[in-house]
Structure formats: C-alpha cells, structure tokens
Amino acid sequence: MPAPNILFAAKSERWIIYEPHLRHALAAAGISDTGLTTDTDTPAEIDYIVYAPNSPVQDFTPYTGLKAVLNLWAGVEEVTGNTTLKAPLARMVDTGLTEGMVEWCVGHTLRHHLGMDTHLQGQDGTWRNDSVPPLARNRPVTVLGLGALGQAVAKALHQLGFPVSGWSRSAKTIENVQTHHGDNGLTAALSEAQIVILLLPDTPATENIVNADTLAALPKGAILINPGRGPLIDDAALLSALDSGHIAHATLDVFRTEPLPATDPYWAHPNVTVTPHIASETRPDTASQIIVENIRRGEAGEPFLHLVNRDLGY
Numbered sequence: 001m002p003a004p005n006i007l008f009a010a011k012s013e014r015w016i017i018y019e020p021h022l023r024h025a026l027a028a029a030g031i032s033d034t035g036l037t038t039d040t041d042t043p044a045e046i047d048y049i050v051y052a053p054n055s056p057v058q059d060f061t062p063y064t065g066l067k068a069v070l071n072l073w074a075g076v077e078e079v080t081g082n083t084t085l086k087a088p089l090a091r092m093v094d095t096g097l098t099e100g101m102v103e104w105c106v107g108h109t110l111r112h113h114l115g116m117d118t119h120l121q122g123q124d125g126t127w128r129n130d131s132v133p134p135l136a137r138n139r140p141v142t143v144l145g146l147g148a149l150g151q152a153v154a155k156a157l158h159q160l161g162f163p164v165s166g167w168s169r170s171a172k173t174i175e176n177v178q179t180h181h182g183d184n185g186l187t188a189a190l191s192e193a194q195i196v197i198l199l200l201p202d203t204p205a206t207e208n209i210v211n212a213d214t215l216a217a218l219p220k221g222a223i224l225i226n227p228g229r230g231p232l233i234d235d236a237a238l239l240s241a242l243d244s245g246h247i248a249h250a251t252l253d254v255f256r257t258e259p260l261p262a263t264d265p266y267w268a269h270p271n272v273t274v275t276p277h278i279a280s281e282t283r284p285d286t287a288s289q290i291i292v293e294n295i296r297r298g299e300a301g302e303p304f305l306h307l308v309n310r311d312l313g314y
C-alpha cells in the first residue's frame with residue numbers, strides 16, 4: 001500500500017503532543033508514516049487532514065485529492081458551514097474524551113445532589129445538620145443529547161442509582177434510560193428533571209433549546225449543567241430563571257463567547273459556576289487510534305466511522 005499523505009492541521013503546539021501517538025498508531029495498523037506532515041506546500045497531494053477547526057487551514061479548495069477530514073474535536077459547528085470542504089468530515093469520538101466527560105458530569109451532578117456547597121462554603125462554626133442528602137434513586141436526572149457522550153453519561157448516572165431520562169432527535173432504546181425524542185418529547189423529558197445535563201451539538205435546530213419555555217417546563221429548583229455548547233442556552237432567559245429561583249444553580253463550561261468576558265453577568269451570579277471549557281478534551285493516545293482506524297478504512301475502501309451529516313450540522 002503506498003503511504004497516504006496525512007496533513008496534521010492544528011496549532012503547532014498540538015503537533016508536538018500528537019506526532020508520537022499518530023506515528024505509533026500508524027505503525028500498529030501497518031500503515032507507513034512517511035506521509036505524515038504539517039507541511040501545507042503541496043495541498044493537492046494530501047489524502048487526509050487531521051484537523052482542528054482553529055488551524056490555519058480554512059480554505060480546502062487546493063486540497064483536490066482529499067479523501068476525508070478527520071476532526072480532532074467532537075464539536076464540528078465551526079466546520080460544517082465551510083463550503084470549501086467537499087470531502088467527508090468525521091467528528092471525534094474518543095474513549096478518552098468520553099471518559100473525561102463522564103467524570104466531569106458525574107462530579108458536578110454529585111456536587112449538586114449532595115449539596116456539597118452548603119458545607120464547602122459554610123465552614124464558619126455553624127453545625128448545619130438540618131438536611132441529609134436524598135438518595136440518588138430519588139433524584140431524576142435528564143440528559144439532553146444521547147450521542148457518544150450523552151449515552152455514556154446517562155449510563156454512569158444510572159449505575160450510581162439516579163433515575164435517568166434522555167432526549168435525542170431520533171427515537172432510541174437505551175437500557176435503563178427513559179428515552180424521549182423530537183420536539184414533542186422535550187417537555188416530557190424535562191418535566192420531572194431535578195438535574196439537566198446538556199450534551200447536544202450546536203446546530204441551527206438546537207440553538208436556544210434552553211429558553212424561557214423549556215426552563216419553565218422544569219420543576220422549580222432544578223439544576224442546569226452545560227458541558228455542550230454555549231448557544232444551546234438563551235442566556236437572558238437563564239439569568240432570569242436563576243434570579244427568580246426557578247433554576248437553583250447553573251454550572252456552565254461553555255459559552256457563546258470564549259473566553260467568557262470578565263464583565264459577563266455569569267461570573268458574578270451567586271448561583272452560577274463558570275468552568276473554562278475544560279469538561280473534557282480529546283486525548284492524543286486514544287484519539288490517534290480512532291484517526292488511524294479511519295485512515296485504514298479509507299485506504300481499504302471501507303466506510304468511515306463517525307461521519308458528520310452536513311445537512312443536520314452534526
């Protein structure tokens with residue numbers, strides 16, 4: 001098999017981290033790594049682009065022989081609208097990324113479930129023993145988005161005892177998860193949820209899915225956790241629901257503008273926790289294996305994994 005030409009197009013500091021893992025994974029798959037490069041001088045010869053949306057490569061027109069673009073990120077909203085890209089686009093589904101997201105979501109769910117803040121912020125000599133946390137089995141949690149990440153989070157929360165519901169675009173059957181789908185299923189998914197986790201992609205159909213109406217569909221005192229994308233939330237509606245107490249707390253990892261400006265009201269709100277888009281990230285060792293598996297598939301004429309539907313935007 002001739003060596004495929006693989007362009008690594010991401011910030012230069014990422015190349016130093018990824019290069020050994022990609023070479024190792026290529027060797028393990030029996031694929032020559034001599035075509036692995038960061039050199040953009042001969043675009044017509046490139047077969048695959050391992051791609052970060054913040055890379056300098058934004059015009060794919062010169063890449064006339066491209067077989068696929070393999071995104072390093074799970075979110076593809078910055079690529080789907082690129083009309084110069086005609087080749088197949090695969091998003092990142094990485095076991096390491098998923099593990100990290102499960103740990104972050106479980107951690108923040110348990111924080112709110114156990115009421116940890118009361119004691120972390122109450123070390124003032126007052127013996128606050130008036131409430132003991134309920135059991136997980138009495139705390140319904142809903143996950144909006146039942147893809148690679150949402151399903152893994154839903155399963156982990158079920159294993160801890162939480163009654164878990166979920167919502168997706170298409171109908172799904174997932175063991176131990178009460179599933180809802182489509183526009184008609186959203187209210188049912190929200191109506192009992194004491195904790196809601198957003199793991200939807202950012203698409204035209206999901207923008208502002210958390211708005212005054214959907215917030216009102218939640219029980220009073222619900223908690224919102226957003227490691228998905230900032231545009232999923234109508235920020236004014238959420239701030240209003242937080243001010244009224246209808247939403248007790250929002251833990252937000254992603255925002256319309258990142259970094260979140262220092263003047264943004266989320267920073268100062270007493271019932272908001274801001275984390276700086278660190279819920280999880282692609283892990284170079286496990287991600288390199290999935291990237292190379294897609295290259296192997298491309299070279300063998302097999303279908304690529306995790307292709308993006310450009311019409312749906314994810």
Ligand code: NAP
Nearest residue numbers: 074075145146147148149168169170201205227228279280
């Ligand atoms: P995925 O596998 O593509 O899953 C997306 C899920 O959302 C699917 O269940 C899909 O429904 C559902 N969905 C899409 N559009 C919908 C709509 N209009 N109505 C209802 N459900 C809809 O994506 P993933 O890998 O789980 O990742 C989810 C998102 O997490 C990413 O897009 C990214 O924005 C975010 N993320 C954040 C971080 C972070 O550090 N904060 C890290 C990684 C990823 P179907 O199942 O019916 O297709």
